[in-house]
Amino acid sequence: MPTLVLGSVLGSPAPLHARGREARSGVAASKPAGCGRFDALCCAPGVEPCVRPGPARVLLLSLGAIAGAGAAGLLFALGDRLSNGDAGTLLVGGGAVAGAGALLGILAARTLGDGPTLEDRVRRETLGLAMTGAGTRVLGERSPPSMSLRVGPTLWLDARSRLRLLGEVTGLLGAERHVDPRPQLADAGAAGSGTQPGTLARRRLGFALGLDFAVGLPYPVLRRSARLGPTELRYRPEVQYRRDWITMGDAGTRIVEHTMLLPLLVGARWHVSPRQRFTFYVGPRFDIISYSSLDGRKLSRGKPNVAPIYGEAWYDIDVPLTEHPRRDGATRRAKTTAMLSVGYVHSRFGGRGFNFGPVIGFLGPIHAEWTVRVRPVGAKAAAQFGAGVVIGNGYAVTGTVGAVLPSLRGRSR
Amino acid sequence: MMSRGSVDLWVSRCRLALFTAAGATSHACAQPECASPDYANPECRVIAENELARLLTGAGVEVRFQEPTARTAATWAATGLARESAPGALSLRVAGPGAFAVSFEPTRPDVDASLEITLDNVDPAASVVVDELGGEREVPAVAGSTRRTVTLDVAGPAVRWIRGARPCPPRYRLAVTADIQTNPWQFERIVDRLIAEAADAEAAGEPLVGLVIAGDLSEASRDDEFETLAPIFARLPFPVAVTAGNHDIYRPLHPQYNRNFGPGNYAFAVCDVHVAMLDSGSGTIARSVQARLPELLDRGERAHLLAVMHHPPYPGITGSGWSREDTAAQALVEFAAADVDLVLAGHNHALHDFPSIDVGDAVLREIIVGTGGAYQGVGVPRYGYLRLRFGDGDDIQPCFVEVEPAGLDGPAGESLRTLEYCAD
Numbered sequence: 001m002p003t004l005v006l007g008s009v010l011g012s013p014a015p016l017h018a019r020g021r022e023a024r025s026g027v028a029a030s031k032p033a034g035c036g037r038f039d040a041l042c043c044a045p046g047v048e049p050c051v052r053p054g055p056a057r058v059l060l061l062s063l064g065a066i067a068g069a070g071a072a073g074l075l076f077a078l079g080d081r082l083s084n085g086d087a088g089t090l091l092v093g094g095g096a097v098a099g100a101g102a103l104l105g106i107l108a109a110r111t112l113g114d115g116p117t118l119e120d121r122v123r124r125e126t127l128g129l130a131m132t133g134a135g136t137r138v139l140g141e142r143s144p145p146s147m148s149l150r151v152g153p154t155l156w157l158d159a160r161s162r163l164r165l166l167g168e169v170t171g172l173l174g175a176e177r178h179v180d181p182r183p184q185l186a187d188a189g190a191a192g193s194g195t196q197p198g199t200l201a202r203r204r205l206g207f208a209l210g211l212d213f214a215v216g217l218p219y220p221v222l223r224r225s226a227r228l229g230p231t232e233l234r235y236r237p238e239v240q241y242r243r244d245w246i247t248m249g250d251a252g253t254r255i256v257e258h259t260m261l262l263p264l265l266v267g268a269r270w271h272v273s274p275r276q277r278f279t280f281y282v283g284p285r286f287d288i289i290s291y292s293s294l295d296g297r298k299l300s301r302g303k304p305n306v307a308p309i310y311g312e313a314w315y316d317i318d319v320p321l322t323e324h325p326r327r328d329g330a331t332r333r334a335k336t337t338a339m340l341s342v343g344y345v346h347s348r349f350g351g352r353g354f355n356f357g358p359v360i361g362f363l364g365p366i367h368a369e370w371t372v373r374v375r376p377v378g379a380k381a382a383a384q385f386g387a388g389v390v391i392g393n394g395y396a397v398t399g400t401v402g403a404v405l406p407s408l409r410g411r412s413r
Numbered sequence: 414m415m416s417r418g419s420v421d422l423w424v425s426r427c428r429l430a431l432f433t434a435a436g437a438t439s440h441a442c443a444q445p446e447c448a449s450p451d452y453a454n455p456e457c458r459v460i461a462e463n464e465l466a467r468l469l470t471g472a473g474v475e476v477r478f479q480e481p482t483a484r485t486a487a488t489w490a491a492t493g494l495a496r497e498s499a500p501g502a503l504s505l506r507v508a509g510p511g512a513f514a515v516s517f518e519p520t521r522p523d524v525d526a527s528l529e530i531t532l533d534n535v536d537p538a539a540s541v542v543v544d545e546l547g548g549e550r551e552v553p554a555v556a557g558s559t560r561r562t563v564t565l566d567v568a569g570p571a572v573r574w575i576r577g578a579r580p581c582p583p584r585y586r587l588a589v590t591a592d593i594q595t596n597p598w599q600f601e602r603i604v605d606r607l608i609a610e611a612a613d614a615e616a617a618g619e620p621l622v623g624l625v626i627a628g629d630l631s632e633a634s635r636d637d638e639f640e641t642l643a644p645i646f647a648r649l650p651f652p653v654a655v656t657a658g659n660h661d662i663y664r665p666l667h668p669q670y671n672r673n674f675g676p677g678n679y680a681f682a683v684c685d686v687h688v689a690m691l692d693s694g695s696g697t698i699a700r701s702v703q704a705r706l707p708e709l710l711d712r713g714e715r716a717h718l719l720a721v722m723h724h725p726p727y728p729g730i731t732g733s734g735w736s737r738e739d740t741a742a743q744a745l746v747e748f749a750a751a752d753v754d755l756v757l758a759g760h761n762h763a764l765h766d767f768p769s770i771d772v773g774d775a776v777l778r779e780i781i782v783g784t785g786g787a788y789q790g791v792g793v794p795r796y797g798y799l800r801l802r803f804g805d806g807d808d809i810q811p812c813f814v815e816v817e818p819a820g821l822d823g824p825a826g827e828s829l830r831t832l833e834y835c836a837d
Contacts, residue, residue, distance in 0.1 A: 254747075
């Protein structure tokens, strides 16, 4: 029984269509390589060199649980005497994504199968538009969505290394407006709608610029490797900038600039299976805060301050949508692949943090995204669409649309 | 009664609002702020603290906390907590040290009420007066107590006032701590130390004029936890100014913090220092409070300015920051623009001093003093309070007074590199 349970958790069943053929023919397919005594230890079918997704996911789940629970336990045990506790909260969030991602990956492998790497999997679009909106249900308030123009051209240096420019210009589509709810100020004549007068308005413009450098390590790295999947190292220096125009009642408007510098953001990606990846980044962060006088335009520029540690953890699952031939035998006119991503960003720079109960002000937001890439057969360009949600201080809905253009040089793996 | 057609219209408008452009406000689905209360939302607590600063007594007297300089009873200010515990029996808790004012306005010409008023959290050294026709009547203090009682007759159309103010010598002290949570017994020890210091300081001509607590008075936002603190606060011979922490506000059904202590967002001026208290319990401040920062930080003629909140707007790498860093950045900007002398916070159960935070061309100093009794993890905890001395020039002189836990002989901690332990 334990073997059965372990097998169901670890096992990477053959792709659905293969299973169908087995069932129809009544002939068992030959075992993939590397299985030994347990099916759970099989290499992923059709993947060369061998990758064992089952044990890899269990290892990731274990590491995530150890990191998350261990860090949470340490934070509680050591308390705030551990004066630099931010690393612990980052591990809690990152560990949770590793664990939850591995479980999701097991579920996806059991239901969708774990085939070889998709030829044209979802990646960052070359040119795209994104919208994020949370809305408001407060009478008299306005919370316009933000829109971003994103670029992500890629330069492949060789089959395993690439450089990607990450650029984004973002802004609110209008001014946010908030009311003063103090009952003594209620005045139908003073309000735009309702009886609560407007008190705070905010406009925002921002940008982000980064270089994402990824180098794949040889696989397997060691001669006697357990073959748990290739890894790559990453370096992504980045700067994020926000400029807010904040109007405070009758006091006036102040410009507030907040810049986040991430000069040493490093990370790694683990290809847990050919269709599933765990990625994390971590690095020191430096913030610069500048501001103007009320109704002034000239900024008083600040110097960098050491800020909370920046981190990200993502689990991506590729989902082929047109892997199998059409039932009517007709040729598909486009190849469609999708990707489910869950992630944790250890930064509340964007104004979102995940809180629960009295745990307020420690964690960053949680992301979940579903992205679909459609590439007409033979086309050099593809279209990409996405929808997602950001959970933290409520939630925001995101939508992206973009074009995937050929890489500047070389081809992806 | 709405027709089926109009109901369908409203439903379709709501659906449209939900599924069209994200973020667009539709008045079809909108409602006034906190029409469905959630007191984990800081804006709802703004409403609560303002509603609790006034009440209409059963006898028809409108009681309102006011700004100390107010001359009209037409509005009110969230500077205290007003309750009527029995017909004609009023309990008025002043939010912080320094000057205060309360108005009593008959709502009908035929009102003729006698109010038994208990004033809480008023410095025994303060002068409290009730205005009388043609003069003023002093409300006597009880030595060593921050409670006073007075009977006030309210009749006819005339508005009555109670006003208080504390005379100050040139040198004085203020104490600051935060994060009591699960350990009110350790906080009792801190109170013992403060009572002793108050006597010594008074004798030295440098009175201790108040204790500021930067949030997390409770662990689980429960009434019984707040009620446990009431008699402990009552032992102090000077007022206590408090604001809410994340542990005080996370139960959304009732504003327990506000019901027990009144406002979390307010400013008070005592002696020559102006103190802005901000309710950051939700990991941010309410947007309406964000808009009022220039007003709350307006020091007027005061020489010193302090900004106090639970979550440190600059957390360093402690891991204990605001949930909305964009709002924290704006708060730091307003502190810099107002030339705040010292930012004081808790949340992190430790003692930290960030002596130079660059914000624009200003440099802010922030001290985290989450040492009021809350759990600090393994090892001997560092409990105590920050003493701020005012009066020797323009500078504020901070030092830390350690109050060891029972069973420990001698200090558990050492001075920080930039923050000394107090010599006495």
